[in-house]
Amino acid sequence: MATAYHDDGRTGSYLVEGRTGPWELVIGLEVHAQVVSNSKLFSGAATEFGGEPNSQVSLVDAAMPGMLPVLNGECVRQAVRTGLALGATINRWSRFDRKNYFYADLPQGYQISQFQHPVVGEGAIEIETDEGEKVTVGIERIHLEQDAGKSIHDLSPDRSYVDLNRSGVALMEIVSKPDMRSPAQAGAYVSTLRAILRAVGSCDGNMQEGSMRADVNVSVRKAGEPFGTRCEIKNVNSIRFIQQAIVYEAKRQVEILEDGGSIQQETRLFDPDKGETRSLRSKEDAHDYRYFPEPDLLPLELTEEFIADCAASLPELPASKRARYESELGLSPYLAGVLTADADGSAWFEALLANSAARQAKTPAQVAEKAANWMTGDLFGALNKLGVEIAASPVTPAQGGELLALMADGTLSGPLAKQVFEIMLETREDPGAIAEARGLKQVSDTGALETAIAEVMAANADKVADYRGGKDKLFGFFVGQVMKASGGKANPAVVNELLKKALG
Amino acid sequence: MTALTDLSLAAMKAGLAAKDFTARELVAAHVAAVEAARPLNAFLVETPDHALAAADAADAALAAGNAGLLAGIPLGIKDLFCTKGVETTASSKILQGFKPTYESTVTSKLFEAGAAMLGKLNLDEFAMGSSNETSAYGPVVSPWRAEGSTAKLVPGGSSGGSSAAVAARLCAAATGTDTGGSIRQPAAFTGIAGIKPTYGRCSRWGVIAFASSLDQPGVLARDVTDNALVLEAMAGFDPKDSTSLNVPVPHYAGALSADLRGKRVGIPKEYRVEGMDPQLVKLWEDGVAWAKDAGAEIVEVSLPHTQEALPTYYIVAPAEASSNLARYDGVRYGIRVAPEGGSLADMYGATRAAGFGAEVKRRIMIGTYVLSAGYYDAYYLKAQKVRALIAQDFERAFQSCDVLLTPTAPTAAFELGSKTADPIAMYLNDVFTVPASLAGLPAMSIPAGLDAQGLPLGLQLIGRPLDEQGVLNAAYALEQRAAFTAALARWW
Amino acid sequence: MAVDDKMVARVAGLARLTLSAQEVPHLTAELNNILGWIDQLQAVETGDVQPMATVMPITRDWRADVVTDGAIQSDVLANAPEARHGFFAVPKVIE
Structure with missing residues (x-):
């Protein structure tokens, strides 16, 4: 079989090998991102995670008779900022619609969403997979909508319990075009999108807490053929699960098609325990959401001034930050990528860099590589072990900068620095203070070292004679003995120099 | 007193x-x-x-x-x-x-x-x-x-x-x-x-x-x-x-x-419907005379889409009502009818069947139908367009009265x-x-x-x-x- | 556009109205009567008329993003037919 080509001319990087030949995947994602806001999209109740059941619920969220929604301007601002960050069209006129369906955790009997006229239109983002494959993924639209409440099914044998704390929390639904062709691309898309949302500050991107979750649309086709019928896998809440669900679902669809069957367009659920997708609500009558314009709200009209203010408030985005790290700081593409993967990480790095450069009276570019290596190596390794995010790091960027400066001026050797860092993680003390108090400074004092050298030479007179007789290799032995005598704190360069002199 | x-x-x-x-x-x-x-x-x-x-x-x-x-x-x-x-x-x-x-x-x-x-x-x-x-x-x-x-x-x-x-x-x-x-x-x-x-x-x-x-x-x-x-x-x-x-x-x-x-008082000619009760015609004429007596100028105006107002209303109002009344589901307030051993959907259906009267059900049914897939454009969208025309009729009429x-x-x-x-x-x-x-x-x-x-x-x-x-x-x-x-x- | 019993049953399902077997044909006749009457709208020339988007053409400020509501669990649950442990309780949903 020849290489598969997409009808858009792209080469397929991932194919499912079936009995009848290779199949190509077509993947589109609808990412639901919780908007960072204090209060809900249409009520003044808090959005905080957790809390007693039904304690963050207003009468509006509980859909009491006669209650009316009032739009939270901050949610509009965040959606527009996100749209701008994705290079998307901002629609000056959009509108809210009601999506009508019955469910226990949907108190109004409809969800207020944007169906026909979303606030954000088309855009695109560049992604890069771990294998270095670069793809442009189109954004179809972003719309604002309310989250539903939560039903809990396992607290009673005969009852489901409904908690409306999440009811009415603002979500952005970010809909991609069906531009992805492999699980790796889908994963890269979600992590890139998450980095952008975090940089913008419009969503915390926390997938475990459900602040970000995806509906995954998957179909398969033979190369060059039109799109196949897709299935939608609802509410997948980790990148790994998204990828597993795609792999399973593609295989399932290929098997059905190769057995002569056809794909039913349906909603499916991913079961992470079994690693499979299964049909959801298939027996229920076909959905008919009866969308119509929400008469309790005015159309959403945006002024040029508002949009300009949103644009002016955007921080530097990960992609341009990464390019800058490479060009201005001379970092490798790998290091630049790791340090810009999330907003907290790059903020920490930039604080570290500034501090380190100031302490050493150097330019950021001169200290960048050492700082980047230390942060991605020592710091990330330690945080990983502790299981904490960079934002919760027990070591501050200023302390990191001090540590780097102590290494640069020779106060701490590599091994001593590691020792000091371990103590910093535990005690949160400054590195200089730790080195001072615990005597972990490198000893460069020639007087003290000369004494140590004299003692070592006196104790090993035979070896001194051998060395002087031509056994050059014994030099290493003397260095080791002196270092040992100093408790590892001697500056090896100084020891070398003094020894050479003493041994003659 | x-x-x-x-x-x-x-x-x-x-x-x-x-x-x-x-x-x-x-x-x-x-x-x-x-x-x-x-x-x-x-x-x-x-x-x-x-x-x-x-x-x-x-x-x-x-x-x-x-x-x-x-x-x-x-x-x-x-x-x-x-x-x-x-x-x-x-x-x-x-x-x-x-x-x-x-x-x-x-x-x-x-x-x-x-x-x-x-x-x-x-x-x-x-x-x-x-x-x-x-x-x-x-x-x-x-x-x-x-x-x-x-x-x-x-x-x-x-x-x-x-x-x-x-x-x-x-x-x-x-x-x-x-x-x-x-x-x-x-x-x-x-x-x-x-x-x-x-x-x-x-x-x-x-x-x-x-x-x-x-x-x-x-x-x-x-x-x-x-x-x-x-x-x-x-x-x-x-x-x-x-x-x-x-x-x-x-x-x-x-x-x-x-x-x-x-002041100019407008008399919309389309309101003079065929077969109008003569007593009502007389009352309306009295009204015109009183307005004149109070100093107003009487002008005839046209509201061409008057006849379409009722059917428009009987699409828009039931459509909105069908959605507004979805919240009455027996979960948070009001009555609940839960058939023994029944599901949540059974509870919804039974509660709403028992709780709503015939006219409300009729309007929920009409409203649900006119919003449903395949009928939205013909009914709801059409009605909102005619509604815009009706509003324009009034705007035009108020230019002369x-x-x-x-x-x-x-x-x-x-x-x-x-x-x-x-x-x-x-x-x-x-x-x-x-x-x-x-x-x-x-x-x-x-x-x-x-x-x-x-x-x-x-x-x-x-x-x-x-x-x-x-x-x-x-x-x-x-x-x-x-x-x-x-x-x-x-x-x- | 006329509806049949099957359509009436489907619409009743969407609206979550349980209808008895006798109610369906009765409602079918009533709905057809009303739909036949409102069908006169189809004759109105609407060309490129924009549907009415808002009754009064107004704009207004959005709400400020501050917490002003909530923390009224007892009010929220006060009228519930069944509430347990701070939750609304409903017949078990089997997913």
Whole structure:
């Protein structure tokens, strides 16, 4: 079989090998991102995670008779900022619609969403997979909508319990075009999108807490053929699960098609325990959401001034930050990528860099590589072990900068620095203070070292004679003995120099 | 001396100010009248304690010289307004026992102005009806009877409890809501005046929704002045209602003027429908003559899409209602019917089947159908386009006139049960009131005469957006010339 | 556009109204009567008319992003037919 080509001319990087030949995947994602806001999209109740059941619920969220929604301007601002960050069209006129369906955790009997006229239109983002494959993924639209409440099914044998704390929390639904062709691309898309949302500050991107979750649309086709019928896998809440669900679902669809069957367009659920997708609500009558314009709200009209203010408030985005790290700081593409993967990480790095450069009276570019290596190596390794995010790091960027400066001026050797860092993680003390108090400074004092050298030479007179007789290799032995005598704190360069002199 | 219940609201205010009587005496007389009028079934809930407490507060405020606009005035509240701690059902079984923990914006404003709530007034279920016969708690009987007859008549609807209570002198005024004529038609049927202000003038917060883009709270009272007083107290911007209008409320009553010189009164020719009752034609002509007499210039105008207003309304209103009524599901309030061992879906279906009456179900079905996939464009979208045309008709008409004059309803009040079998015949009651509702315009009905059977007939005035004052003034001029007196014999 | 019993049953399902077998044909007849009447709208020339988007052409400020509501669990649950442990309780949903 020849290489598969997409009808858009792209080469397929991932194919499912079936009995009848290779199949190509077509993947589109609808990412639901919780908007960072204090209060809900249409009520003044808090959005905080957790809390007693039904304690963050207003009468509006509980859909009491006669209650009316009032739009939270901050949610509009965040959606527009996100749209701008994705290079998307901002629609000056959009509108809210009601999506009508019955469910226990949907108190109004409809969800207020944007169906026909979303606030954000088309855009695109560049992604890069771990294998270095670069793809442009189109954004179809972003719309604002309310989250539903939560039903809990396992607290009673005969009852489901409904908690409306999440009811009415603002979500952005970010809909991609069906531009992805492999699980790796889908994963890269979600992590890139998450980095952008975090940089913008419009969503915390926390997938475990459900602040970000995806509906995954998957179909398969033979190369060059039109799109196949897709299935939608609802509410997948980790990148790994998204990828597993795609792999399973593609295989399932290929098997059905190769057995002569056809794909039913349906909603499916991913079961992470079994690693499979299964049909959801298939027996229920076909959905008919009866969308119509929400008469309790005015159309959403945006002024040029508002949009300009949103644009002016955007921080530097990960992609341009990464390019800058490479060009201005001379970092490798790998290091630049790791340090810009999330907003907290790059903020920490930039604080570290500034501090380190100031302490050493150097330019950021001169200290960048050492700082980047230390942060991605020592710091990330330690945080990983502790299981904490960079934002919760027990070591501050200023302390990191001090540590780097102590290494640069020779106060701490590599091994001593590691020792000091371990103590910093535990005690949160400054590195200089730790080195001072615990005597972990490198000893460069020639007087003290000369004494140590004299003692070592006196104790090993035979070896001194051998060395002087031509056994050059014994030099290493003397260095080791002196270092040992100093408790590892001697500056090896100084020891070398003094020894050479003493041994003659 | 005139009985306290026979006084107009303005006369009550004057009497209280002059200390001719106390608010407690005034309210107590009305509490007694409400109790004596139970055969009318106008009140679903009586709240004498609430009323008397407000009366005492009003007496104190009057003595202290800081009384509000409606201090001590006994009012009835349509049971579509949520009232804190007082059962509010919208005349539906599905809300039986529902006691809101909140007070609607409109009732809050009325209470702040010192009004005394006598109780909650009956209405058509969820305000869906034109005769008050769809109430789950029985129909309201009009205090009016045709000459020489004891047959029970409808008080109009949906604000039938409000119209009956005001006409029967049970309260000085009542709140109403108007979606397609629910204030104006019952006012016309019972010989009183009623105003539906501009859409957005009064807050809908805390008013149980029927059709959100049409619903508008308003007033039913004995005359134009009383309407002006109550409207002033209940209107105003409310940040809790996104469609509320952020404009100042004029002092309507103080600015009332019956001088129509320099004003143009438009007569829409399309309202002269074929087969119109000659008595109604005569009444309308009288109205024209009165307007001229008050100094107005009469101009004929055209509202070409008048005929399409009712079918448009019967798409838009049920569509919105089908969605607004989805929240009545037996989960958070109201009744719950859960079949033994049944699922959640079974509970929804059974609760709603048991809780909603026939007319509500009919409208939910129509509304669900016209929004469903494949029919949306043909029905809902089409209707919203025609609605835009209807609004444009009015805009054009108001280029050549200041206020429109039409009859309020095609007939006088009819007998209970005479139209319940034919929904469309019932819907046709609103043929003259629905167009202004679709365009969101202020409109008012005033009693203008009696038909051959001695039953009241009303004339309607429709104004430009936000021009309630223009509507009230024209109504005031006509009211003075119509010299309508309700010769209402108390039979209950 | 006329509806048949099957359509009426489907619409009732969407609206979560349980209908008895006798109610369906009755409602079918009623709905057809009403739909036949409102069908006269189809004859209106609407060309490129924009559907009405808002009754009064107003704009207004959005709500500020501050917490002003909530923490009223007892009010929220006050009218519930069944509430347990701070939750609304409903017949068990089997997913």
